[in-house]
Each structure stands twice: as C-alpha cells, then as structure tokens.
Amino acid sequence: MRIAMLGWEFPPFISGGLGVHCFELTKALCEKGAQIDFFMPVSGKKISSPHKGLRIVEVAKTVLKPYMFFSKTGKRAGYGKNLVNAVKEYWSHCISSVLAYSQENRYDIIHAHDWLASRAGIELKQKLSIPLVQTFHSTEFDRTSWPWQYILDIERSATENADLIIAVSKRTGDQVERLGAQKQRIRVVYNGVDREKFSSSQVEKLGSFRKKRKIVLFLGRLTEQKGPVQFLHAAKRVLAKEPDTLFVIAGKGELLPLLINMSLGMGISKNVRFLGYIPDEEQRKIYKVADVYVMPSTSEPFGITALEAMSSGVPVIISKTSGVAEIVKSAIKVDFWDINSMADKILALLKYRPLAKTMAGMSLGEAGKWTWERTAAETLKVYEEAINSRKSNN
Amino acid sequence: MRLSLFSMFSDNGDSGGAYFDKDLNSKIMQKVAEKCYIPANQLMLELLENHPDFKISYSLTGVFIEQCKQFAPQVLESFASLAKTGKVEFLSETYYHSLSYLFSDKDEFLEQIKLHSKEISSFAKPSKVFRNTEAMFSNDIAYLVERLGYEGILAEGLEHILGWRSPNYLYTVNGCEKIKALLRHFKLSDDIGYRFSAKWWNEHPLTADKYARWLSTLQGDCVNIFMDYETFGEHHWKDTGIFEFLRHLPTEVEKHKDLRFATPTELVKNIGPRDDIDVPNLTSWADMERDTSAWLGNEMQKNAFSELEALGEKVKEAKHDGLMRTWRMLGNSDHFYYMCTKSLSDQDVHNYFSPYDSPFDAYINYMNILNDFREKIGKV
Numbered sequence: 071m072r073i074a075m076l077g078w079e080f081p082p083f084i085s086g087g088l089g090v091h092c093f094e095l096t097k098a099l100c101e102k103g104a105q106i107d108f109f110m111p112v113s114g115k116k117i118s119s120p121h122k123g124l125r126i127v128e129v130a131k132t133v134l135k136p137y138m139f140f141s142k143t144g145k146r147a148g149y150g151k152n153l154v155n156a157v158k159e160y161w162s163h164c165i166s167s168v169l170a171y172s173q174e175n176r177y178d179i180i181h182a183h184d185w186l187a188s189r190a191g192i193e194l195k196q197k198l199s200i201p202l203v204q205t206f207h208s209t210e211f212d213r214t215s216w217p218w219q220y221i222l223d224i225e226r227s228a229t230e231n232a233d234l235i236i237a238v239s240k241r242t243g244d245q246v247e248r249l250g251a252q253k254q255r256i257r258v259v260y261n262g263v264d265r266e267k268f269s270s271s272q273v274e275k276l277g278s279f280r281k282k283r284k285i286v287l288f289l290g291r292l293t294e295q296k297g298p299v300q301f302l303h304a305a306k307r308v309l310a311k312e313p314d315t316l317f318v319i320a321g322k323g324e325l326l327p328l329l330i331n332m333s334l335g336m337g338i339s340k341n342v343r344f345l346g347y348i349p350d351e352e353q354r355k356i357y358k359v360a361d362v363y364v365m366p367s368t369s370e371p372f373g374i375t376a377l378e379a380m381s382s383g384v385p386v387i388i389s390k391t392s393g394v395a396e397i398v399k400s401a402i403k404v405d406f407w408d409i410n411s412m413a414d415k416i417l418a419l420l421k422y423r424p425l426a427k428t429m430a431g432m433s434l435g436e437a438g439k440w441t442w443e444r445t446a447a448e449t450l451k452v453y454e455e456a457i458n459s460r461k462s463n464n
Numbered sequence: 465m466r467l468s469l470f471s472m473f474s475d476n477g478d479s480g481g482a483y484f485d486k487d488l489n490s491k492i493m494q495k496v497a498e499k500c501y502i503p504a505n506q507l508m509l510e511l512l513e514n515h516p517d518f519k520i521s522y523s524l525t526g527v528f529i530e531q532c533k534q535f536a537p538q539v540l541e542s543f544a545s546l547a548k549t550g551k552v553e554f555l556s557e558t559y560y561h562s563l564s565y566l567f568s569d570k571d572e573f574l575e576q577i578k579l580h581s582k583e584i585s586s587f588a589k590p591s592k593v594f595r596n597t598e599a600m601f602s603n604d605i606a607y608l609v610e611r612l613g614y615e616g617i618l619a620e621g622l623e624h625i626l627g628w629r630s631p632n633y634l635y636t637v638n639g640c641e642k643i644k645a646l647l648r649h650f651k652l653s654d655d656i657g658y659r660f661s662a663k664w665w666n667e668h669p670l671t672a673d674k675y676a677r678w679l680s681t682l683q684g685d686c687v688n689i690f691m692d693y694e695t696f697g698e699h700h701w702k703d704t705g706i707f708e709f710l711r712h713l714p715t716e717v718e719k720h721k722d723l724r725f726a727t728p729t730e731l732v733k734n735i736g737p738r739d740d741i742d743v744p745n746l747t748s749w750a751d752m753e754r755d756t757s758a759w760l761g762n763e764m765q766k767n768a769f770s771e772l773e774a775l776g777e778k779v780k781e782a783k784h785d786g787l788m789r790t791w792r793m794l795g796n797s798d799h800f801y802y803m804c805t806k807s808l809s810d811q812d813v814h815n816y817f818s819p820y821d822s823p824f825d826a827y828i829n830y831m832n833i834l835n836d837f838r839e840k841i842g843k844v
Contacts, residue, residue, distance in 0.1 A: 311472060400805075402824050414471045418828040421472075424767035425827055432805060 073106045074177045076187035087374045097121045098446030129163040164190040188228035201456035204232035208371040209245040233456040239393025242371040262442040263377035283316045287360035292323030297366030307413035320345040357382035362419045380433035400432035470832045493535040500697035505542035512549045515714040519551045519725040526559030526583040547588035553727035554588040562795040593728040599749040603639045610643040616732035620749040621647030632684025633738035644732045657691035661704035672712035680720035759800035764827040782844045802826035
C-alpha cells in the first residue's frame with residue numbers, strides 16, 4: 071500500500087505524543103510492507119528516514135508551533151499572529167509537493183494528522199480522487215480552555231471531508247463527535263508503546279539529586295491541560311507526611327515561571343526539581359529512577375507517557391480524563407481536580423511496598439499488550455475499509 | 465460490610481474517623497432486604513406451610529444477624545418464624561465472615577465458631593453441621609471442627625478431591641474419626657445461582673419441572689444444592705422469574721418418588737459414608753481456582769492479611785472489647801476479595817462486587833484504616 075502521510079512532527083523534531091506516534095506508526099506500517107511518503111514542514115534539523123519504505127519530505131520553510139504559547143513576559147500570546155499564514159503556506163507547499171510525488175507514485179490513500187494537515191488532505195483527496203483518513207490526536211477542546219473558532223472550523227471541515235476518522239481514544243472520539251462528525255465514521259485506534267525501549271534502558275549514575283530520596287515524577291508540557299499545578303498542590307500535601315520526597319517536573323512550557331513561583335510560595339521549592347525539556351535518552355532514565363509517575367492531565371486525548379512509565383516498571387497514577395485510562399487496568403485512576411485523593415495515592419505508593427511492587431509487575435505485563443504493531447494493524451484496517459467502501463460506492 | 469473511604473490525612477474524607485460506612489451498610493441492607501430477604505423468606509414460609517416435606521437450611525453469619533437487628537429488624541423476625549417451623553436448619557460457621565482459619569494460631573477461629581453458636585441459639589437450635597467462610601475446607605479444618613463436636617462439614621464437590629467419585633454421597637475425611645463431608649454439587653447449584661437468567665445458556669429458561677427432572681436422574685444418596693441467598697431477587701431480579709421457579713420447585717420435586725428434601729443434619733444422621741476423601745490443601749468455592757487465591761493471591765492481599773494477623777496479639781493484650789470487635793470486622797474476607805488482581809473472568813466478578821475503582825484503591829483504603837487502627841491500639 072502506498073500512503074501519503076501528512077504530519078508536522080517527526081523525531082527528533084517533536085513536542086509531544088504526535089511525533090512519537092508518527093515515528094512508531096510509520097515504522098510498524100513499513101514493517102508490514104507499506105510504502106510511506108511523510109510530508110512535513112521543514113524542521114531545520116534535517117531529518118533522514120529511519121525506516122525502510124519511509125521517505126521524509128520536508129515541504130515548507132515555516133517552523134510551526136502547534137500549541138498555545140506565552141510570550142516571554144508571561145502574557146498570553148495565543149497561537150501567535152503568524153500561525154494562520156504559516157499554516158496556509160504549509161498547506162499550499164504540501165499540496166504541490168504531494169501532487170508532484172504522485173506523478174511517480176500513485177498513492178492509495180492520504181492520511182492526515184490533526185488540524186494542521188487537514189486542509190491539505192481535503193484538497194488532495196479531491197485532486198487525486200483517493201480516500202482520506204484523518205487522525206485526531208487531540209481537538210481544540212483538549213488543547214485549551216479558550217477554543218479558537220478558526221481552528222474549530224478547520225477541525226469541523228476535517229470531520230466532514232474525511233472518509234474515515236481515527237481517534238486515539240473513545241474520549242477523543244467523543245470530542246470529534248462534538249465537532250460534528252458522524253459516529254459511524256469514527257474509528258478508535260489506541261496508541262502503543264515500544265516496551266523494550268523503556269524496560270531495557272540501563273540506569274547509570276543519576277547525578278546528585280537522587281540520594282536515596284523517593285522520587286515522584288511529572289513529565290509533560292508545562293501547560294494547563296497537563297495538570298502541573300495540581301501536581302504541585304498534591305506535592306505540598308504529600309510533603310507534610312513524607313518530607314524527604316523529591317518531586318521532579320520534566321518538560322517545558324508556558325507555565326514554568328508560574329510553577330516556580332508557586333513552589334516558592336508554598337515553601338516546597340527544596341523538594342521540587344524542574345528539569346526543563348529532556349531528550350529521549352534522558353527520559354528513559356528518569357522513568358527508571360522514579361518511584362511514582364503521575365499524569366494529572368485535565369484533558370488527555372491519550373497519554374503515551376503513562377504507557378512509557380509502565381514499560382519502565384513504574385507504578386502510575388493517571389487522570390480519569392485520559393484516553394489511556396480507558397485501556398489500562400494496572401494504574402491508579404484519580405480525578406484531576408481531587409488533589410487530596412492524588413496525594414493519598416502518591417503517599418500510599420511511597421509507603422506501601424507491596425502495592426508498588428504489585429503495580430510495577432502488572433504494569434510491565436500490561437504495557438506489553440499495547441504494541442505499535444497493534445496500532446499499525448488497526449490503522450491498516452481503517453485504510454482498507456476506506457479504500458473498499460470507496461470502491462463499492464463507485 | 466463496607467469500609468469508609470479513609471485517607472492517610474486526618475482532615476480528609478467524610479468518614480469522621482469511622483472505619484465502617486454505617487450509612488452505606490444500612491442502605492445496602494435495606495435494599496437487599498427489600499429485593500431478596502423479605503420476599504424470599506415470605507415465600508419459604510408459604511412453601512413450608514403448603515408442603516409438609518419441604519425443608520431448607522441457611523448459613524447466616526453473626527454479623528449478618530447484627531446488621532438485621534440494626535438496619536432491618538423485620539428480616540430477623542422472619543428468620544425466627546422460619547426457625548419456629550422446625551423444618552429449617554441454621555448451619556454453624558464463624559461469627560464473622562472471616563478468614564480466621566488462615567491465621568496460624570487457630571484459637572481465634574475456634575472462638576468465632578463459639579460466638580456464632582451463641583448468637584444462633586437465641587432463635588434457633590444450633591446445628592451439628594459446620595460450613596467455613598466461602599466453604600473453605602481441608603483435612604485439618606474437618607479435624608478441628610470434629611473436636612468441637614460437629615458431625616458434618618460442608619465442602620465444594622471438586623473433581624480434584626473426588627476423582628471419579630460422585631459428590632452425591634457422604635464421605636469421611638482423612639485424619640478424622642467420624643465427621644462426614646457434604647459436597648456441594650456446584651454444577652446444579654450454579655445452574656440456579658449463576659446461570660438462571662443467562663440468555664446464552666442453552667438450558668435457558670430453567671423451569672422447576674426441568675430442574676426436578678435433572679435431580680431425579682442423579683445417582684447417589686443425596687445432592688447438596690447451596691447458593692447465595694441473594695440469588696433470589698438480587699443476583700437474579702424478580703422479573704427473571706426466579707421466585708416463580710422457587711415457588712414451583714417443591715411441587716415438581718414431589719412428583720418424583722425417588723426425591724425428598726432433607727437438612728444437612730438429617731443427612732449426616734441417616735446416611736453412612738461411602739468412602740474417605742483426602743484434602744491436604746485448602747479448597748473453597750471461590751473463583752475458578754476454588755482455593756484461597758481470591759483473598760490471598762497477590763502480595764497486597766498477603767501483606768494486608770499478615771499485618772492484620774500481627775495486630776491480633778496487641779488487640780488481645782489490650783483486653784478492650786471495642787478494639788477486638790473492630791479487629792475481627794477487619795478480618796472479613798470481602799476486604800481482601802476486593803484487592804484481587806486476577807486478570808480473567810474472575811476479575812470481572814471481583815470488580816462487579818467491589819465498591820472500589822481498582823484493587824489498588826481497595827488495598828490503600830484498607831491499609832490506611834489498619835495503620836490508623838494500629839495507632840489507636842497503641843494509645844489504649
């Protein structure tokens with residue numbers, strides 16, 4: 071099968087789960103014999119194809135910022151003034167590029183990831199007369215409490231024009247329905263994890279901060295959606311009972327200054343360590359030294375990090391409002407707003423060894439079931455369904 | 465007996481420091497009383513009046529009787545009326561629905577049996593047949609209860625105990641003198657208890673005449689049909705026809721000359737043993753494994769149980785009735801059942817009955833309470 075895949079993140083140029091998804095999905099699809107051209111904005115990092123059967127095509131010169139960010143003064147800056155223009159430019163480059171490549175390569179299907187690629191996908195579907203599959207890794211409703219109508223409109227038109235829609239969880243599927251999609255065109259395909267990558271990672275000396283202290287880890291963009299504020303509130307409560315605990319916050323984002331100020335104001339700054347953005351290799355190590363991984367997201371379409379922590383043998387506490395909570399059993403699930411319960415569960419994992427041990431063992435086993443091979447197989451099924459239903463309609 | 469949600473933080477939770485959720489327990493009791501205990505007891509009374517040869521046996525814990533007294537006194541009254549017919553037997557068991565046999569010191573187990581006999585004798589004649597919590601059984605258990613004077617003991621009729629033999633006979637037990645084991649016919653019991661309303665079952669719908677026919681084709685001296693009382697009206701709701709099934713069963717059974725009803729005590733008095741069974745390892749009627757893994761299968765369960773056991777010494781030393789009672793209530797098998805992490809279909813059953821989001825939440829809540837309790841003992 072020949073696939074034109076339109077995305078905007080690919081390792082090493084990633085800011086979240088989408089990049090991981092594209093890397094692992096294309097890898098597993100290629101292993102199944104698919105041929106993929108992956109069209110993405112110029113990353114400035116010169117990405118070479120890591121998989122046989124995959125060709126990376128960098129099409130436009132803009133570096134897109136998909137998430138809401140804040141200006142240096144800490145003032146809300148929205149998506150930035152130039153975003154609309156940048157996206158439009160990406161679309162037009164993407165379209166002409168795919169059309170050019172399709173001269174030598176007759177594609178069977180177009181697969182677009184998220185709203186940034188969707189308009190290009192729609193136009194290409196019409197020009198090439200082949201089916202379009204649109205994946206939603208999140209919707210505007212997840213990314214911000216102040217959804218932007220411009221993006222909502224793009225997402226809505228994506229749901230109207232795609233032959234089939236892939237949502238990374240049931241809850242994302244619900245959000246896509248909220249955008250106006252017909253339920254019968256939505257397919258849920260969960261993300262996966264490369265367990266070996268995390269379970270086999272060797273931990274070397276981990277710097278000075280470990281010192282026998284128990285470590286509670288947060289890893290994610292420092293943005294409202296990921297719940298780092300709740301994490302700090304829970305930390306404050308835990309520290310009242312276990313003053314020796316270290317709370318590690320890995321990731322960058324617009325809330326960083328606020329979080330630092332908060333930890334100072336709460337008088338817990340000695341027990342909170344901000345690591346900033348950490349690369350892949352470091353991430354695997356930090357999971358390994360953590361005693362508890364907390365994912366307190368207020369809205370998490372999936373939450374790959376939970377599977378990564380589980381693969382590392384770390385017990386996880388995850389928010390009930392996450393896609394991954396739909397599929398894992400060996401996690402403790404909390405309401406993101408229930409700081410007291412979150413603190414209680416963290417404390418329990420720090421104090422009750424049989425609990426941590428049982429969960430860690432079960433987590434390893436369970437994470438092994440959610441392979442990317444599985445994700446790719448289900449994605450292929452969606453491709454085939456889209457292609458076959460178009461054939462039978464013609 | 466449900467526990468309160470109990471946090472490690474004293475300012476957290478609505479329990480007000482109580483370990484047991486009285487409101488919830490009262491609600492559950494009243495709900496089940498309405499759906500099951502009251503209508504089922506009423507029906508049993510009618511059947512006993514209309515069918516002189518009909519008989520029935522119950523196994524009620526002391527804690528259940530307490531809860532009746534506290535939350536639904538009319539239920540206890542109706543059990544007392546059943547007892548007065550003289551055709552109803554109340555089996556002996558431990559006062560608490562406990563795993564007390566699993567403590568290494570057996571005194572607590574024996575003590576709880578005595579407490580139960582005392583409670584039952586307030587409205588019924590104590591039985592000579594014993595049933596351990598969740599039908600836990602082994603040679604050693606049979607030996608212990610025989611020394612207390614029991615003549616019969618109930619066990620699950622498992623193939624690995626019986627081999628080619630049938631559960632429809634009484635058996636003596638290896639290492640014991642005379643005590644007879646009554647083996648539950650789990651297939652025929654589960655046909656009512658589990659499968660009665662199962663539409664996927666090829667025998668659905670189960671009617672009283674069909675069931676009586678099955679019974680009459682059996683070979684042997686007796687057949688032991690035991691199930692949760694909540695089968696009637698709670699596990700299978702009224703609209704499944706479960707009460708109608710029960711109402712017609714005595715009539716249908718009476719149509720077969722080779723069948724009649726008997727209480728366990730009548731069986732052990734009138735029927736001789738056919739052979740000897742040897743059960744060195746504990747069996748029960750729980751889960752697919754039919755052993756103790758439903759309560760003590762994983763590390764959390766083993767840890768919680770051993771911590772509870774360790775507190776027993778201190779509780780006894782404190783000589784404080786309130787503490788002793790709390791400790792015993794914390795030995796209820798359900799608390800451990802909710803911590804089970806088995807993955808297959810059994811897990812779903814555990815989840816169905818569990819008030820917790822996960823087995824981990826169950827363990828955390830239990831340990832939070834146990835740790836608070838430990839501090840309390842220290843202060844006395």
